Amino acid sequence: MRTVILRSSDGADHIVSSEAASLSRTVQSLLEELEAKEGEESPLIVPLPNVCDCTLRKVLQYCIQHTEPGTNLTGRIHVSETRRRDLEVWDRNYMLVSTDELYHLVMAAHYLNVPGLLELCCEGIANLIRGKSPQHVRQHFGLVNNFEKAEEEDIRRTNLWALVDEKELAKK
Template sequence: MAPTARVMITSSDGHVLEIEEEVAFQSLAIKDALACGGADTPFSAPYVSREILGKVFEYAEYHLDAGKETDGDKPTKSEEEIKQWDADFLRDNEGALVKLCMAASYLRIPGLLDLACQAARDRGPRSTSRPPPEVEVHHAGATSS
């Protein structure tokens, strides 16, 4: 079995991550950069921390493996298993959703970008024309005579 090709990626905090090429190429930015410049030069991700890069490539590796076919030409993971994994991934990384969105955008990973940005929108503050009930109650008491 031939050794797996690896890609070096430098994070914003100066750490170098070594990622399997097949996983790294889930990022269209990395794939394009290395196609033009060669795999000898580390890909620089100056806007993405080591922590977030780790999460990004955790996502990329899972989805790459989930999409691979077994002997019966079926993916290794069912659609339901993937949805559950995505939900767990988002829950575990809720505090980093905006950073994941920015990293997925910079690295051009469409699936993660869609997933993380939708989750950030879903969890974000709701904009309504009415103030929250506790503000209405406080305001009503202040104007009563």
């Protein structure tokens, strides 16, 4: 198995198997280019200027976990039922990160084009926003309400049925 060196934006090198690195389609295409240029003998160094060391480490954790024996490159399609369940548990624990980390992770997954990780991150964020009021979401994610007064009033009037808290309604 060939190893490759992934270099983060802050210059830290991470040595991984080409199999794990190839979970990222961006890296995979870069590897193909490098292989064509430099041949199969020299070590392959892939610079990733948009991903910092910490985020890259976290992404690589995912890639290594999902390329361990019994897992194929595309993720979970042909894995055994036990392995699949183990991976699900691992994924759940993996997603126990702060909102800030989640944000950086989703950006990195998008840039590196790791479909499984991107999906996992999106699910994580979706779980965080589900069932929350707009104010709560804004507060939680530090979003700014940039609607104009009239626009906001219009949205409020149109979506009143959805914006009214069910618990409050039940109390009334």
